[in-house]
Amino acid sequence: GAVVSQHPSRVICKSGTSVKIECRSLDFQATTMFWYRQFPKQSLMLMATSNEGSKATYEQGVEKDKFLINHASLTLSTLTVTSAHPEDSSFYICSARVEGRGYGYTFGSGTRLTVV
């Protein structure tokens, strides 16, 4: 149980275009979804926290107009990277808190974004 489905798993896009990443909770309701970015050999860096039905909370240094987050339902949260640049190339991963398991977190399988 407690599966988060994330897609696409891999995307290559041209500079200046936008990319949408989706995360769906398949067998539970995810009130809160965390969005992370991970560069090679570095830790996951929290970008933003999305809450169903309200605006996302962005971490310092993360441009909210560039990384658009929508959490319109209890089972779907999306991250759109707008006007992507090569420096946005990274591993993007979502995570939802799972109730009743010591408040562990379950992760999507990640999206590897390459901007060329």
Next chain:
Amino acid sequence: RKEVEQDPGPFNVPEGATVAFNCTYSNSASQSFFWYRQDCRKEPKLLMSVYSSGNEDGRFTAQLNRASQYISLLIRDSKLSDSATYLCVVNKGSYIPTFGRGTSLIVHP
């Protein structure tokens, strides 16, 4: 000081060895603690939660030392398949987790 610190390693050990990792955290109000495993280019997967009394799951033992603000992970009888990056995760409330940068473990034959 970083919120969550881990020695990045790599820890290079032979099969069958016992290896231990520590992770220190700076916020004394931290409430929940976890160890995650991340394989190369994959998402992290929960290995185990860490409880105040310490807990064990097979070859893995996790402990929490609140006084010194660290958690530990002990792996006994290492297997080749244990090779991965082990992430320490600390939750300081509001259920927002903070990740350490991970400790790389390489188990060789």
